Amino acid sequence: MRREDAHRRATINDVARAAAVSRQTVSNVLNKPHLVRPETLERVRQEVDRLGYRPSQAAQGMRSQRAGAVGIELNAVQRAGSDVAQLFLTELTVAAPRFDVHLVPFAHESTFPAVEGYQDMVRRRLVDAFVLSDTHVGDPRPEWLLQTRIPFAAFGRLYDQPELTCWADVDGASGTAQAVEHLHARGYRRVAYLGWPHDRPASAVAEARWEGWSTAASARGTAGPEGTCEQDLTDATRAADALLEPLEPGDAVVCASDLLALGVVYAAYARGWRVGPDLGVVGFDGSLIASRHGLTTVEQPLALIAAALLGGITDQLTGGALTPSGQLLEPTLTPGPSTDRSATTGIPITAPEQSSRR
Known part of the structure; x- marks a missing residue:
């Protein structure tokens, strides 16, 4: 290679000349290796490695009509609480390169997940697939995506038709049951519960977290x-x-989210109670609120969820069909000062958080 070409990026023509084959043969080696004879396949691959040739993703996208992108609706994911949304988006972004895709966030004027924003993204060919969040009974998005054969995976069970979809979710009931057992192991007596209303589209999440607390606390007779x-x-x-x-000092509260747990902390301090020594408090999500305020929390396995969703989407993109699969992943309880009965002082009060709606 000439001196002036030393730092030039190798092209498909360079590989073809070096391997003494046609440009089409190089393309077949990269995209359809089963069409190439073994000895030619090996020779071309050696030249690809020697020259450091990397196919243009833009050109590959044009040929396959793919954008190499996965869309995620900010309207939906932010309703789960801004801290959790931020952590989930971070895990998706970190995992995306391992699956040869990138994320394209979008939003729509609708106040609850609808298909309009998804239709617009598809119409403009900005994405190949979607990650859904804030799934709920009566959610219109899965049916439209199934009908239009657009790959997708959901953070949360598709309650209307789980047998037809790819999803990953946290086992909320297991998480709140772990919280109850943790509180009893720390010596707290009665365990109360603060959760979300059940009479709403996303009530299945609320019910699962309530059920774990109710079953575990009732079994011990300390609900x-x-x-x-x-x-x-x-x-x-x-x-x-x-x-x-x-309640009395020595009791505890399990909460459906870290934000609700913080509300319990403020209410306890208004009564002069020390959170930890006098009142045990456990949140749910493993959000920044929990780490910022010393809350014991049930952490969602967001990295595993992100990988499971992107893996399911990759399978659909490469296989051409949706393979129904669901993964209910186990959360992990992370102890904090809010359940430390041996402390002499409770967790410190800091400035109130901004309100965050689900």
């Missing part, structure tokens, strides 16, 4: 009072104040 509120700090603090009324 305390229960309350519900919106995914909003002001509402959670108000509901927690009423929930704590019949």
Whole structure:
């Protein structure tokens, strides 16, 4: 290679000349190796490696009519709580290169997940597939994606038709049951519960987390009072104040999210209780709220969920058909000061968080 070509990127023509084959043969080696004789296949691959040839992703995309991109709707994912959304998007972004795709976030004016934003992304050929979030009973998106044969995978079970879809989800019932067992192991007595209302499209998530607490606490005969509120700090603090009324120092509260747990913390301090020594508090999600405020929390396995979803999408893109699969992944309880009974002081109060709605 001439001096002036020393730093030039190798082309498909360079590989063809070096291997003494046609440009089409090189293309077949890269895209359809089963069409090439073994000895030619090996010779071309050696020249590809020697020259450091890398096919143009843009050209490959034009030939396959693929964008190499996976869309994710910010409207939907942010409703799960901004901290969890941020962590989930980070895990998806980190995992995407391993699956030869990149993420394209988008949003729509609709206040709840609808198909319009997805239709627009497909119409403009910006993405090849989608990751869904905030799935719920009556969700219109899976049916439209199935009908149009657009690959997708969902963070959360597709409750209307789980047998037809690819999804990964956290086992919410297992998580709150772990929280109850942790509190009993730490010596707390009654265990109350603060969760979300069940009369809404996304109620299956609320019910699963409530069920884990109810089953585990009832089995021990220590189920305390229960309350519900919106995914909003002001509402959670108000509901927690009423929930704590019949409780006594030495009791505890399991919450459906870290944000609700923070509401319990504020309500407890307003009563002069120390969170940890006097009142045990466990949140759910493993969000930044939990680490910032010293909360014991049930962490969602977001990295595993992201990999499972992108893997399912890759299988669909390469195989041409959706293979129904569901993975219910186990969460992990991470202890924090909010369940430390041996502490002499409770966890410190910091400035209130911004309200975050589910």
